[in-house]
Amino acid sequence: MSQQDLPSGAGKLADQYPEIWSAFESLGQACAEAGPLDARSRRLVKLALAVGAGSEGAVHSHMRRALREGVEPEALKQVAMLAIPTIGLPAGVAALTWMEDLID
Incomplete structure (x- = not known):
């Protein structure tokens, strides 16, 4: 970068x-x-860490990179869905809205 x-x-x-x-x-x-993680897996993990940290800026950053690297939007949004049972519905929904800033 x-x-x-x-x-x-x-x-x-x-x-x-x-x-x-x-x-x-x-x-x-x-x-x-x-x-041993491949680049796609590392990007998804880093996005998940940004979601868990509640960092809108980091979510945006990892979303931009993931989209440039060819990670499909549905896989990225699944990260937000997986966050819901772990860190809560409000945090997962917030992450989804941050992701959609770059997808929509």
Whole structure:
């Protein structure tokens, strides 16, 4: 992801502290390579973590990336459905609305 594609807060951090951003990117790459999950599975897990954290910005970010990577919208929305029995109906519905911001 180029710095131009970053959300405003992350882009500002990357511009002001490039060495920290570089270390953060390296950490992300190392974590991605630390196990057997394929790229699609990793993207769905990261989306689920964003949903669980209640982070609209992170949900939007992982949705944009997932859609660019070819993950079908119905699989992405299923993440919100799976959240309902675990973190509650309001949180799952909120996540679904954040996802639909980018699908509709």
